[in-house]
Amino acid sequence: MSESTARDALDPLRALFAHDAAKVTAMFLAIWALFYAFGTVLGYGNNGLLALVRRVTFLAAVYGIVVLALNIQWGYAGLFNIGVAGFMAVGAYTVSMLSGSPTGVPPGLGLPLPIGILGGMLAATVVGLVAALPALRLKADYLAIVTVALSEIIRITYNTPAFANITGGASGFDNLPTSPANALLLSDPSSTISEPTAVGEAVFSLFAQFGIQRFTAINTVYTVGVLVVLLVVYLVLERAGKSPFGRVLKAVREDETAAQSLGKDTQNFKVRAFALGCGLMGLAGILWFAMGPRASVTPVTFRPNITFYIFIALIIGGAGSNTGSVLGGALFASLLFEAPPVVRNIVTDAFDVSADPSNLIEALVPVAGGDLVPLAGFLLNNIDTLRFIGMGVLLVVLVQRRPDGLLGARKETAAGVSLAANTRPDRSDAAGNGGGDGE
């Protein structure tokens, strides 16, 4: 009796973890715990700890949004878009131009932020469609070529001195729109030392009790906002994916001719999926680069390597799964992107590797004599760049060993209702119908 009640008590917990929400929550809690531990080891105070955890959370959230957007295109519909960076750039630049202050340099139009955000998403969608409409008619490879070329054209356009009085050229667009977190918390959103609003007063005094500074508090509020957007985007795409729409997209990915022969206007579905994805990439670009703690939108940010990070994150999580996309984005941003430099700091704090060699040869020579410290020091000091080699290796290993992603959820069913075996209708009253003739 008591055994069964114990099982009953655990069942809800198990059932809960079967839910995707629980997996994502557990992942975020684990990441927070890990970085909290890192910060503690480094001897950070509350402010430093929160700043570290916030930074990781922010990156995990923006990666989550853009990976979700790529997932609807590539994971679901098989549309090989390698111009993600370009669509993010269009979003970030457009919102800056629409909602930046008219008196700043380069001047913006000073439109309200919601209009700017919508405009940025719309611009990313339109740019995507203009380039993709002809390419979507062709085979997947052509779309890949067109999108990567487009992404570079966009970056170079924003970079060129010819348009510098509009775009800011190579030094970037630094007349960014007012962050909504600043507007919420401060009476003068352009100055972080101005009088707080009523909400700001409450928030700042709450954070101050834990010794957290105002700047960190503002960024934390903004990050919470980005998390909320991630949740909304997730819910939207989860519903779009688990529906007849998502089902047709998967069919297009698997075999477009078969989908057409079943009466599906596949071109129309591809265009809609591509537009939706590009719009959300624009949104990710806005949240990531044009608002929050950043000071300017620079063309150099949108080099193609960011596109490949996003692909790695999606492959880690498992293309075709929205939950996998969020998990993959969070894993990539935390463990692969943010953790290595922090770990380096921890190690250099604990061991003396200050006498580091200046190049690989100097680092390798002492290894022959059994002294590994110079090599370790060299690797640690160059971890910022070496981690990208690691990412490349990881990508190769993943594609070979776990093509369905670490979490292997590519085969989630796409339907508005459960398609499990227990959904079979009870047909005891209609035994003569079909199946009963026993061939």
Add this chain to the structure above:
Amino acid sequence: MATVSDAGDDIADAAVPEGVDLPEGLEPESADSDVEEGAKEVPRGLPLRVKGLRKEFGGITAVDGASFDVEEGSLTGLIGPNGAGKSTTFNCITGVHEPTAGDVFFRGEEITGLAPHEITRRGLVRTFQIARQLDEMTVLENVMLAPGGQRGESIARSVVPGLRGGVVEQERELREEAWETLEFFELDHLATEYAGNLSGGQRKLLELARALMTDPEVLLLDEPFAGVNPTLEEKLLDRIHDLREQGLTFLLVEHDMDLIMENCEHVIVMHQGRVLDEGPPEQIQDNEEVVEAYLGGEV
């Protein structure tokens, strides 16, 4: 059962059904073009009519002026040696290829050159010689994909909270219909299996089940029995006969002559892109030209 064009008159008189709008310009003097001729002989008796179909690939003429009709509710066989142009004919009828010349009429309307999905939506549905199951989708998903008019194919209806209810409701109905169809094809025990894990024969069954879910009037089956073991073949044939009794029309490409002769009431023989002969099986069997074509003789 002959469906040659001189039979057109009595069929037309007998079978102008309710609900078929006869086109206005039906007066004799305006009926010279192929389109109107096709429309004039609309009868429900001949849902699919192919006239002078021609398809060239570069210098090769795969189909060279093929004409034939498929009679309502029939099981019509399309046979011919390899390279006779059967599959290309199928591809031209269903919009996968655009014919170089010629016309295809479905229910009296010209469908030549329409996109495949438009032709399917009108009720002319095909399966493929090599089964095109959707590997990384379950059998149930494969089948639920097919029906037309799914509300949830609109993003807004799938996503917006107030509208989602209708989608879920329709999905429930579709799911029930899908289970029924799978039971009919005895695939229900595989419903949650991924289609890529099915055997060759099961894939053929799945394709037919899926095609059926589009609510077709005429089914074009391209070698549905290729690679299917005899037991499954028997099962598949039973299903086809069941469906035919329910009013469906079948056009079947097949290499197995015995199977065609036993099951089809009308047979069309293609050779070198043309219709060599058509008629009831007994007539075809006695045609020396046909025998010669199959034995590899040059005609």
